[in-house]
Amino acid sequence: MQTRNPLLDDLARLMSGALGAAGGVREEMEARLRERLQRVLSGMDLPTREEFEAVKELASRARAGQEQLDARVAALQAAVAQKIDTPPPSDRPIEFASDAGREIFKDE
Numbered sequence: 001m002q003t004r005n006p007l008l009d010d011l012a013r014l015m016s017g018a019l020g021a022a023g024g025v026r027e028e029m030e031a032r033l034r035e036r037l038q039r040v041l042s043g044m045d046l047p048t049r050e051e052f053e054a055v056k057e058l059a060s061r062a063r064a065g066q067e068q069l070d071a072r073v074a075a076l077q078a079a080v081a082q083k084i085d086t087p088p089p090s091d092r093p094i095e096f097a098s099d100a101g102r103e104i105f106k107d108e
Contacts, residue, residue, distance in 0.1 A: 047055070
């Protein structure tokens, strides 16, 4: 058996109105926060997603090209070393026998 209580009906209407207002406040706060974040981010010099993806692709291609060149240089060094019967060079930088050559170009 269901009874109609005007006090409960008024309380239910009041709660519904309060929840509706709270939802509106939440939406307003989200909009303001989104606006503020957009302002802060626009002040930074950040790339767009398209620019980022383009640079990422460029870096990937450069890395692949570098790996190919490294393999080619290693193969050429091995071929040269085999022809002249000397061990392949190490990864150390080239050292001069004397510093005399460096002194010639020192003043330039």
